[in-house]
Amino acid sequence: MEKIKSYKLSAGLKAELNLRHKSSRNYLKALKFDFHKIPFKGIGIFVGVFAVVIFSYVGIKSLYEVQSKKNEVAKQAKIQTYEQHLAQIKAEIQNKGADAEGYVALSEEYLKAKDVERAEVAAALATEKNPAWRDAYINQGHVFLVANKFEKAKGAFEKALTIDPLCGQAHYLLSLTYQELKNNNAAKSEFAKAKQFGFETEVGG
Numbered sequence: 062m063e064k065i066k067s068y069k070l071s072a073g074l075k076a077e078l079n080l081r082h083k084s085s086r087n088y089l090k091a092l093k094f095d096f097h098k099i100p101f102k103g104i105g106i107f108v109g110v111f112a113v114v115i116f117s118y119v120g121i122k123s124l125y126e127v128q129s130k131k132n133e134v135a136k137q138a139k140i141q142t143y144e145q146h147l148a149q150i151k152a153e154i155q156n157k158g159a160d161a162e163g164y165v166a167l168s169e170e171y172l173k174a175k176d177v178e179r180a181e182v183a184a185a186l187a188t189e190k191n192p193a194w195r196d197a198y199i200n201q202g203h204v205f206l207v208a209n210k211f212e213k214a215k216g217a218f219e220k221a222l223t224i225d226p227l228c229g230q231a232h233y234l235l236s237l238t239y240q241e242l243k244n245n246n247a248a249k250s251e252f253a254k255a256k257q258f259g260f261e262t263e264v265g266g
Contacts, residue, residue: 151182154179160191161187161188164187165183165184165187165196167179168180168184168187168200168201172204177207181208184197187201188201193224198221198231199228199230201217202214202216202217202218202221202231202234206237206238206241209241211238211241215235215239222235227258229254229256229257229258229259232251232254236248
């Protein structure tokens with residue numbers, strides 16, 4: 062195998078390579094960073110403001126979560142207190158030892174006295190005593206209607222109609238309920254049925 066001949070660099074090439082080497086060193090010198098030009102003060106202010114914003118956000122979020130938990134605990138406490146209140150009312154009315162008709166009469170008395178809470182409890186006891194009695198549900202629906210609990214009233218009247226679909230009074234009261242629920246088509250339909258089967262505009266004794 063033939064050896065590669067060695068060559069000497071010409072004076073011109075040496076000069077050119079030396080110039081390139083010097084240029085590289087000058088370029089590297091130019092790349093040296095001047096730390097005095099860094100705006101440390103501005104960066105410090107920015108970092109400080111950012112830290113304050115982050116800590117404020119975390120603090121506000123923590124306070125919100127703590128307050129939400131407190132509100133939820135307070136809400137549950139109110140619900141529990143109200144449920145205990147209703148349980149006391151129920152025990153009080155049950156002590157009267159009435160039958161289904163007696164509880165309906167009691168609910169009507171409470172309504173006249175504008176004691177809606179006791180009227181609702183007595184009406185519910187009437188349906189518990191006799192779940193197959195149409196008029197117990199009509200009475201309960203009427204109590205809910207007076208209390209502006211229209212969805213519950215609707216359910217009670219519908220229950221009465223499952224027991225007696227030809228009850229004009231239940232259809233009439235259901236038509237009033239649908240009016241309150243802004244369902245005019247259903248209200249008209251129920252009123253037409255009420256006229257067909259007959260009804261009275263007065264409810265209760």
